[in-house]
Structures are given as structure tokens and as C-alpha cells.
Amino acid sequence: MRNSEPQDVIIQGTERIRWSVPGKEEGPVMVVFAGIHGNETAGIHAIDSVASDLDEANSDLNGSVYSITGNMRALELGVRYVDTDLNRLWENGFDRSQYSPSGTANHTVEYKESLEIKRAVEWILDKHREKASRFIFIDLHTTSSESCAFILINDTLANRELARKFPVPQILGFEENIHGTLLSYINNIGHLSLGFEAGAHTDEASIERSKAFLWLAMHWLEIRRLSDSDVEYYEHQLDIHPNVPDSYYEVNYHKIVNDPTKFEMKSGFQNFDIIKKGTPLAKEHGEVIEAPVSGRIFMPLYQKKGRDGFLIINEVSPFWLKLSAYLRKSFVHKLLRFLPGVYVVNERAFKIDLTVAKFLVKDIFHLFGYRVVRTGEDTVICYRR
Numbered sequence: 001m002r003n004s005e006p007q008d009v010i011i012q013g014t015e016r017i018r019w020s021v022p023g024k025e026e027g028p029v030m031v032v033f034a035g036i037h038g039n040e041t042a043g044i045h046a047i048d049s050v051a052s053d054l055d056e057a058n059s060d061l062n063g064s065v066y067s068i069t070g071n072m073r074a075l076e077l078g079v080r081y082v083d084t085d086l087n088r089l090w091e092n093g094f095d096r097s098q099y100s101p102s103g104t105a106n107h108t109v110e111y112k113e114s115l116e117i118k119r120a121v122e123w124i125l126d127k128h129r130e131k132a133s134r135f136i137f138i139d140l141h142t143t144s145s146e147s148c149a150f151i152l153i154n155d156t157l158a159n160r161e162l163a164r165k166f167p168v169p170q171i172l173g174f175e176e177n178i179h180g181t182l183l184s185y186i187n188n189i190g191h192l193s194l195g196f197e198a199g200a201h202t203d204e205a206s207i208e209r210s211k212a213f214l215w216l217a218m219h220w221l222e223i224r225r226l227s228d229s230d231v232e233y234y235e236h237q238l239d240i241h242p243n244v245p246d247s248y249y250e251v252n253y254h255k256i257v258n259d260p261t262k263f264e265m266k267s268g269f270q271n272f273d274i275i276k277k278g279t280p281l282a283k284e285h286g287e288v289i290e291a292p293v294s295g296r297i298f299m300p301l302y303q304k305k306g307r308d309g310f311l312i313i314n315e316v317s318p319f320w321l322k323l324s325a326y327l328r329k330s331f332v333h334k335l336l337r338f339l340p341g342v343y344v345v346n347e348r349a350f351k352i353d354l355t356v357a358k359f360l361v362k363d364i365f366h367l368f369g370y371r372v373v374r375t376g377e378d379t380v381i382c383y384r385r
């Protein structure tokens with residue numbers, strides 16, 4: 001591959017760069033992560049295949065494309081992670097104390113992996129900061145359950161706008177439930193980011209869907225245009241499920257598992273299956289876990305690693321989305337500080353006393369584009385995304 005940068009680079013950072021295809025410097029820079037979870041290799045196959053096609057076509061790109069390898073040690077071993085989940089330790093602008101109260105974080109395999117990935121990201125940003133029109137980060141994953149393809153986004157208007165180009169279901173505000181993802185970190189440093197989940201780990205079609213997503217991403221970012229018939233072809237490859245509308249969804253419930261070896265999902269659930277409140281979903285320490293709300297089951301855990309048992313998502317109404325897009329661009333959010341029980345923490349954050357502001361707090365702050373994080377029984381902090 002054409003990874004021929006001069007020697008004056010930080011080795012640790014650029015080692016992570018699996019390949020790069022340079023193009024017009026003034027264009028966008030697209031950075032693709034693959035294998036952040038070591039048992040999810042579909043993304044790796046997909047990016048390598050796209051790179052070799054780009055090389056063969058000798059394309060003149062309007063921008064540059066990079067790929068960064070994720071958890072190298074876990075990929076070698078074929079496991080999700082070695083010591084700790086590499087996609088859960090990027091909280092709060094990369095504060096390592098967040099993920100290891102024991103203070104041993106520096107020695108975990110994933111801490112070293114995350115540092116190297118961070119250096120690679122910084123190296124790319126530094127190299128292109130002056131000229132690039134924008135940066136877009138894409139993270140490729142697969143799921144342990146059977147699933148159609150879908151997109152995970154931190155709910156900013158810019159992310160929404162790009163994600164909407166792809167005819168697949170889109171999950172908003174995932175970062176409120178799953179903390180410390182790599183894409184939250186990217187989002188916090190101010191760049192566009194999309195997570196693409198291609199389907200089941202073991203499904204061959206997950207590779208094809210990841211490839212299709214990458215070609216479409218380069219097209220919509222105008223790095224490399226496709227013909228209309230190619231767009232149609234790749235959209236077809238994404239293999240949309242007719243019973244899962246390609247609209248927006250938000251997380252309404254998140255089942256956290258303390259010991260994944262004591263948790264067993266009932267067999268047969270596919271991602272996005274519709275479930276009713278009270279449906280038995282899993283067993284934990286021998287006790288039946290029922291759905292606390294109705295909706296669609298999301299990312300049921302069918303592997304013995306990871307702490308997210310399942311989530312329940314619901315469709316977001318188009319009206320709500322339009323209203324929130326309108327409000328976020330308006331000055332009205334300046335008035336939020338005058339609501340009862342709302343205190344200013346800083347320019348981008350409010351603290352809410354739930355004993356005073358009882359109703360619709362989360363909904364109102366979501367509308368205005370805030371991330372809502374519970375910090376105590378009676379308090380939440382709302383961060384501007």
C-alpha cells in the first residue's frame with residue numbers, strides 16, 4: 001500500500017496507520033477504524049479490500065483516506081479485548097483515571113493500544129489541519145446477534161446530516177448510555193464521527209456491507225464520486241430489512257451486566273426485534289429478566305464478554321427531530337438557564353436538580369442538543385454536544 005510517509009514521523013502513531021491513500025490536500029480527510037474489537041474482523045477485510053481497489057483504480061481522490069488498525073493484540077488472539085474494552089475507555093477527553101480506579105490502567109493492553117491510536121489520530125490531524133476541508137472518522141463494528149446494518153451517532157446536527165445519507169436505521173445519543181467510546185472522544189475534539197455496525201460477527205455479508213458503506217461514504221463526502229447506478233448498487237448491498245424502518249431511534253433502556261458469565265440472553269433474538277413490556281429476555285444469576293419497557297431489542301449480548309446485556313430502543317418522531325434541529329440553531333437555548341432547578345456549570349454544561357425540575361428534563365435538553373448524564377439520584381448534568 002502507499003504508506004510512504006517520510007521518516008520524521010512518530011513511529012508509534014504511524015504504525016497504527018494500516019494504509020493511506022493520499023489525494024487532493026484541500027479535500028476532506030476520512031479516517032476509518034477497524035478491529036477496535038478484536039473478534040470483529042469484517043471491517044478489517046472490508047477496508048483492505050477497498051484500499052486495494054482504490055490502488056488498482058489509481059483514483060485521483062478529492063481528499064485523503066486513512067485506515068487505523070484497532071486492538072492489535074486482541075485481533076491476534078481473536079478476542080473482543082484482552083484486559084478491558086478498548087471502546088469504553090475514552091471518556092472525558094481521555095482521562096485514564098476514569099476507567100481504572102485501581103490505578104493499574106497504565107499496564108493494561110488496551111491502555112497502550114489506545115495511546116497508539118490516539119497518536120495516530122493526532123498525527124493525521126496535524127498533517128492535514130492546515131489544508132483539509134474537514135475530518136470524518138468512521139468506526140467499523142459487527143454485533144454478536146444477527147442484525148441488519150445500522151449507524152450509531154452522537155446526536156449532533158452535523159453527524160445527523162451525514163448519517164442521513166445512508167438508508168439504514170440510525171441510533172441517536174448512544175453515548176449517553178455507553179460511555180467512553182472512541183467516537184465520543186472524536187466528537188469531543190470536534191470532528192464528525194459515525195459508527196457503522198455491519199451485521200453479525202460471523203456473517204460473510206457483514207464484509208460486503210462494510211465495503212458498501214465505505215464506498216458510499218467516500219461518495220457522499222465527495223472524496224470519490226460514484227455513478228448513480230453504483231450508488232444504487234451499494235445501497236442494495238447494505239441489504240435493508242423491510243421490517244426495520246431506516247429512521248431514527250433512541251435508547252430507552254440499558255441493561256448493564258456485572259458478570260457476563262452469569263448472564264444468559266434467551267436465544268433467538270435478532271437485533272431490532274419488536275418486544276413488549278414484560279417479555280422475558282434473559283437470565284441473570286438464574287433469575288428471569290423481563291423487558292421493563294416496550295420497544296425494539298438492541299444489541300442483545302450473545303458472547304461472554306462485555307457489560308452491555310441489551311438495550312431497548314424506540315423510534316423518534318420526525319416532528320421531534322425537526323423541532324430539535326430548529327431549536328439548536330436558534331437563540332432559545334440561552335433561556336434554559338432560567339428554568340427552575342437549572343444551574344450553570346460552565347459555558348457548555350448545566351446541572352439540573354431533579355427534585356425541582358421534575359418533568360421532561362431529559363427531553364427538553366435533548367431537543368437543544370445536550371447530552372444528559374445522571375450524576376446522582378437527584379441530579380443530572382447536561383453537556384452541550
Ligand SMILES: [Zn+2]
Pocket residue numbers: 036037040141142
Ligand atoms: Zn464492536
